[in-house]
Amino acid sequence: MLNWNDVLRYCKGMLSLPQGFLEKTDQELKDWIILTTIPEFSAYAPDIEWAAIDTENSIYKHEVKQNHYYFFDEEELPILGVSDMFISGSTDYINGHPYIGPYSVNGIKGWALQALNAKLLKPFSNFNYTFKFIPPNIIRILPGNPGLVVLEYERQHPDDLRKIPAGFNTIFKNLALADVMLWIGQIRSMYSNVSTPFGEIQIKGEELVAKGTEIKEKYMELLKEATIPPLVIDIG
Numbered sequence: 001m002l003n004w005n006d007v008l009r010y011c012k013g014m015l016s017l018p019q020g021f022l023e024k025t026d027q028e029l030k031d032w033i034i035l036t037t038i039p040e041f042s043a044y045a046p047d048i049e050w051a052a053i054d055t056e057n058s059i060y061k062h063e064v065k066q067n068h069y070y071f072f073d074e075e076e077l078p079i080l081g082v083s084d085m086f087i088s089g090s091t092d093y094i095n096g097h098p099y100i101g102p103y104s105v106n107g108i109k110g111w112a113l114q115a116l117n118a119k120l121l122k123p124f125s126n127f128n129y130t131f132k133f134i135p136p137n138i139i140r141i142l143p144g145n146p147g148l149v150v151l152e153y154e155r156q157h158p159d160d161l162r163k164i165p166a167g168f169n170t171i172f173k174n175l176a177l178a179d180v181m182l183w184i185g186q187i188r189s190m191y192s193n194v195s196t197p198f199g200e201i202q203i204k205g206e207e208l209v210a211k212g213t214e215i216k217e218k219y220m221e222l223l224k225e226a227t228i229p230p231l232v233i234d235i236g
Contacts, residue, residue, distance in 0.1 A: 002164045002172065004030055010173045011180050015208075023187055029180055034159050036179040039078075040220075041172055044227045046080050046154035047163045049073065055145045067144035071137055077155045082133040084152040085141070168226070174219040181212025 008026050011033075016022050024032075051071040053060045062068035073079055131151075132140045139151060157163050164172050188205030 001166070002161045002169045004161060006169075007033065007161065007173055007176050011177045014177055015180060015184060023184060024180075032180060032183055033176045036183075037172070037176045038157050038159065041164075041168075041175060041223065042080065042156040044223050045165065045168055047077075047157045048083070049153060049155055051151050051153060053139075053149050053151065055141065055147060055149060062138065065140075067142055068134070068138055068140050069149075071139060071151055071153070073137070073153075073155055075158060077158060079133075079135070079137050080154040080156065082131060082139055082151050082153045085129065085131045085139075086150040086152070087129060087146045087148070168223070171219050171223050171226070174215055175223070178212045178216035178219065181208050181215065185209035185212055 008029055011029060012022060012026075051073065053069050053071050055061070055069055060069045060071065062070065071079075129146050130142050133153075134140060141149065161172075185205045185208030188208060190205070
């Protein structure tokens with residue numbers, strides 16, 4: 001699991017001058033990455049969570065708008081979107097989908113026909129619920145008042161980095177490094193050198209900005225490629 005110790009050690013190791021000089025403290029670097037890297041990373045690879053709402057409970061009902069309901073993130077993180085909705089008492093069953101699978105090979109044909117008919121009926125059914133996410137934390141459900149609902153939603157990653165997928169650790173660390181490089185580089189570009197106990201050191205802020213921009217572009221492209229949904233082609 002990715003943690004702040006790994007991220008800060010990586011950034012500081014890549015940023016420090018030979019004598020170990022760095023303008024910002026660990027906490028300042030962490031705050032900057034939370035402000036810049038985490039929101040941008042989350043826009044392409046969001047954290048997935050679930051929330052339950054009861055459309056008959058006034059806690060969730062919108063004060064004015066019909067069929068609009070509030071839902072809440074337990075950590076109060078920014079909600080980016082709603083990807084799916086699950087309603088108690090499957091609407092597929094209401095539309096005639098078989099409750100259980102076929103009992104025999106001979107029954108597969110009839111079972112499949114019932115399942116197909118339920119699927120064809122669903123778009124015209126009064127129980128074909130649709131939803132729309134309205135930022136920051138409202139969902140509109142039509143035709144409305146379905147009872148208990150579970151939402152699968154996308155949110156910004158927690159600040160402790162515990163939900164960053166393992167396969168994205170390298171991308172995240174390099175995006176964090178790039179954002180810090182751009183920040184430190186802008187600061188260093190205001191000066192030609194810095195005085196240390198070891199003497200005057202040229203800090204070359206413009207070069208750091210250029211390198212940070214290069215790393216940012218490279219790993220943003222890798223992030224976008226890694227989060228492209230798989231393409232499914234139905235030939236049948």
